[in-house]
Amino acid sequence: MFSKISLSAWENLVKKQLKTDDLYAILTKDNLEGIVVKPYYDSVSKPLKNLPKVEESTHLVAKYQEALEDDAFALLLDENIENLEEKVLFINNKELAEHLLIEEENKYFSLIDLFSEDRKGTINEQLGKELLAKNFNRPIAVDVTLHQNAGASIVQQLAIALAKAKDLAESFSPEILKNLVFRFSVGNNYFFEIAKIRAFKLLFNQLSKEFGFNEVPFIFAETSLRNKSKADAENNLIRSTLELSAAMIGGADAVFTNDFKIEGGNSLTEEISFKQQIILAYESIINVFNDAGNGSYYIEDITQQFAEKAWQYFLKIEQAGGYCEQLKAGAIQKEIYQHATAEQQWVAEGKLKLIGVNLYPQLQITRNINDLYQDDELKPVRWSEMYES
Numbered sequence: 001m002f003s004k005i006s007l008s009a010w011e012n013l014v015k016k017q018l019k020t021d022d023l024y025a026i027l028t029k030d031n032l033e034g035i036v037v038k039p040y041y042d043s044v045s046k047p048l049k050n051l052p053k054v055e056e057s058t059h060l061v062a063k064y065q066e067a068l069e070d071d072a073f074a075l076l077l078d079e080n081i082e083n084l085e086e087k088v089l090f091i092n093n094k095e096l097a098e099h100l101l102i103e104e105e106n107k108y109f110s111l112i113d114l115f116s117e118d119r120k121g122t123i124n125e126q127l128g129k130e131l132l133a134k135n136f137n138r139p140i141a142v143d144v145t146l147h148q149n150a151g152a153s154i155v156q157q158l159a160i161a162l163a164k165a166k167d168l169a170e171s172f173s174p175e176i177l178k179n180l181v182f183r184f185s186v187g188n189n190y191f192f193e194i195a196k197i198r199a200f201k202l203l204f205n206q207l208s209k210e211f212g213f214n215e216v217p218f219i220f221a222e223t224s225l226r227n228k229s230k231a232d233a234e235n236n237l238i239r240s241t242l243e244l245s246a247a248m249i250g251g252a253d254a255v256f257t258n259d260f261k262i263e264g265g266n267s268l269t270e271e272i273s274f275k276q277q278i279i280l281a282y283e284s285i286i287n288v289f290n291d292a293g294n295g296s297y298y299i300e301d302i303t304q305q306f307a308e309k310a311w312q313y314f315l316k317i318e319q320a321g322g323y324c325e326q327l328k329a330g331a332i333q334k335e336i337y338q339h340a341t342a343e344q345q346w347v348a349e350g351k352l353k354l355i356g357v358n359l360y361p362q363l364q365i366t367r368n369i370n371d372l373y374q375d376d377e378l379k380p381v382r383w384s385e386m387y388e389s
Contacts, residue, residue, distance in 0.1 A: 007042050030351075032342055033153055033192065035305050041297035048300055050291040051201040051251055054218045058247075058287035059088050059254035060277040061220075065267050068274060076111075076256055090181075090220065090254065091136075098130055108136040109181050109254075111220065113143035115164060117378050121327035123171050132172070132179070138218055140168070141181040148185035149226050149380035151340020151373070154196045157184065158310035160332070161200065162207055163323035166314075170322075174211035182217050184252075185224040186243040188352075192302065193243065194293050197221065197250025199306035206311065221247035222256040229262065229384035231363075232356035233269075236260040241276050248280060249292045262382070330376050337375040344369050347383045354384060363387040 011023065020026055027039030062072035064081055074088040075081075080096055088107045091097045097112050110131055114124045131139040142164045144157045152160070161182055168176050182200065186193045200217060208215035223240040237260045247255045257273040259265035281287040293299040317326055326332045346352040348369070353359045365386055372381050 035302055044297045044300040050294050051198050052216050052290050053251050053253050054216055055253040058252055061254050061256040062274040063270055102135045110136050110139045111141045113141050117146055121324040138179050138181045141183050143183040145183055145185040146378055150336055150378045151343055152336045153339045155309045155313055158200055159313035162203055162314045163317045167323050177208050177215055181220050183220045186221050186247045187224045188227040190242055190246050193246040194250040195299055195303040195306050197252055198303045202307045219252045220254045221252035223258045229357050230388055233261045235355050244280055248286045251291050333378055334375050337373055341369050341373055357384045357387050
């Protein structure tokens with residue numbers, strides 16, 4: 001039997017090895033989310049129960065191409081494809097969603113978001129009614145991929161997803177909360193992104209309880225464009241593999257890989273991108289667990305921090321009139337702009353590292369931050385654009 005060693009004994013050993021009396025000064029790293037990350041954990045104050053998924057195992061979603069029809073059970077469709085059988089279909093085109101003929105042997109999920117993400121701040125209620133009338137498993141999406149790719153913080157993404165769901169419940173009825181797909185982009189901060197997916201499960205369940213329900217969110221997670229570069233596309237493969245892993249461990253119900261090539265993508269690069277999911281699922285089976293991150297003190301702690309911060313930010317949006325009103329006022333755009341430009345400054349300073357862009361080699365900056373961002377507009381910006389011609 002090993003003798004039990006106290007935490008203070010471990011601390012003293014580390015202090016001796018690092019030749020310091022202040023472990024936090026050396027081992028603690030800053031982050032832009034305002035999340036407190038300890039250098040080590042020996043417990044968590046409020047252990048969480050397993051956070052369930054809607055689906056039994058995570059759907060591995062491929063963009064439709066004929067060559068993948070036999071390999072992929074779940075497909076993302078931008079156009080109508082006939083004679084598909086026993087598939088899970090994610091409809092990614094508004095016109096297709098409106099006119100699609102539903103086949104009983106398939107399952108259908110809409111990725112169509114009803115919000116205009118500009119200063120109009122409107123919800124397309126007519127389209128919503130048409131989609132709700134269709135026999136989709138889940139007919140409407142709440143999409144925050146634009147916000148992540150525009151530079152929103154994790155706290156902002158979570159709160160905005162909640163606020164959009166709340167606006168939909170008020171525009172239609174609270175029953176709509178049972179019919180939503182939440183679409184997230186998964187970024188580069190591995191453990192934070194695991195915690196993001198988990199935190200949203202807590203947040204949405206809390207929101208649903210405000211309406212008398214006890215709902216689990218259906219989460220569709222896709223790889224981010226924000227940290228991808230034109231140069232060294234193979235590095236993008238590594239980045240997206242980690243993002244997919246984070247989404248699966250976090251408990252997403254479906255994952256999708258955007259093409260790892262920023263320019264010049266083709267059917268082969270799309271196939272390679274999809275088969276990253278296959279390797280992760282078949283080699284590690286992380287797609288079948290309800291909550292693979294449960295029990296990690298670190299992940300548990302930051303999950304709860306994200307949930308608490310995002311709920312407060314959500315309440316701030318609601319007190320100011322809701323998501324649509326804050327879009328009209330330009331407040332959402334300005335707050336995302338502030339985080340996005342701070343993040344881009346970290347890239348410029350090397351605090352956020354991109355292999356082949358600002359590290360190994362270090363490319364020259366060709367565009368400044370003010371050229372990339374506007375404080376009144378939500379638009380995708382990749383970090384590496386600062387270095388690209």
